[in-house]
Amino acid sequence: MNRAFLIEQIRNKKSFLCIGLDTDPEKIPPHLLQEDDPAYTFNKSIIEATSDLCVAYKPNTAFYEANGVAGWNSLQKTIAYIPSDLFVIADAKRADIGNTSDRYAKAIFEGLDADAITLHPYMGYDSIKPFLEYAEKWAILLALTSNNGCQDFQMLDLTNGSEKLFEKVLKVSKTWAEPDKMMYVIGATHPEAFVKVRKIVPDHFLLVPGIGAQGGSLAEVVRYGANDEVGLLVNASRSILYASSGTDFAEAARKEALKIRDEMSVFVDQILKD
Amino acid sequence: MNRAFLIEQIRNKKSFLCIGLDTDPEKIPPHLLQEDDPAYTFNKSIIEATSDLCVAYKPNTAFYEANGVAGWNSLQKTIAYIPSDLFVIADAKRADIGNTSDRYAKAIFEGLDADAITLHPYMGYDSIKPFLEYAEKWAILLALTSNNGCQDFQMLDLTNGSEKLFEKVLKVSKTWAEPDKMMYVIGATHPEAFVKVRKIVPDHFLLVPGIGAQGGSLAEVVRYGANDEVGLLVNASRSILYASSGTDFAEAARKEALKIRDEMSVFVDQILKD
16 A cells, blocks of 8 residues: 555544454454354454544454464455455564565565564664565564563663664664655654654654553644654554453444544544645 | 473584574475475475484474465474474564563464574563463574674664673573573674673573574684583574475485584584583
């Protein structure tokens, strides 16, 4: 998917919501467990109930790999079921030496036909490059993540004392690709960091996890992180997926997604007013 | 597998060779492509031809994921076929927030029953912790990788100017687990760095890619990287797997593995003489 189309979707839907399909067989409604493929059945219902409210879905590969061959199959079917006007992010957090990243790019961009993949920056440019060689596919680099562990390395001060590792990651990696092929993960749990981030990468989309179950605030993310094209995909996973464990799970998920979309629509109107 | 058993295997086999099962359907001998599961058939022959010469196998998950569901199936069958006295490393280079890393640990340690997994350190302690909670399973952290991209971030100087990011990764992460649950990836392409590495982590095993196709020297790795229990697993992948593209591929792979084992046996005798 190209950047103009993604922005168009945000404008049309008045939403920059990304729904994380972190589908865990231990958490989905018990009545689905008798289905042939419970995770896929669950995802189908979630997608049907929410696809008009969000612009992206983000299945996290871990939840599928945990079920081995059957899980990979659920993942493949899920992505194939997502309507083509939605942006699909394989939240896979990969990266390896060039000839190996090349295989991951094939797996995610050709095999699964996702639009984007999340990547660890630690191994540097040649580990990311293979993902940049596909037209209208995106590399989404981890910069400042939403978990406590971000303090261990991402927040370290570099030599000159004027920047932290995550800022250096942004500065270096933004030279690798234009904002139409690269995005960054910035956790909603660091509203104060968005100001610094936007100084370095004013035009890139930011994929923002951490609202909902992890406690970040949407209003703060928009306040400090939005640019004049919105430039945000804000993710919620557990708060939507597991809003109910009954037979009304899809309806409850829709209600949660609607709450977020309604909050977002005000921001979209403000930002994208012609 | 526990540490004592691994060292025992090194002593018995006079080898610290790890063979990387980076099995690429585009590179395996063409006559295998008519098989039901070419990658698995290839791996079986490689394992049969080399399992007395190495102490570990390291399938890289990328090469299997590139074939989707069928690939994950080949990977599962390959790991199940490896004799239980060999150490199995899932070279998956994962790591995510805690509740997600937990799913990867389940996929790799329970689903595939691998002994170890390679991990990106960028997201910090809570992204690694779930892998440390399995008895006799190992987390192998990327510290200094063998590719050019290691210069981009791993080699950055931190505030005090006295250490680089990869050294900080070693110093911080070694407090997370004992050397019987954690190893580090240090590329063979940096012999000079092994001295620094050994000052920080004298007792940990180092998984060393980069000899063979990537050009590192085994003698230098041993000289600067071995400790008094050897403390090294040195990996070769392409130089062994693709030694011949004919029907003699397994024999040719054995010959390559034997060359490395013979060089290693001299070092093992020197280091582990009673």
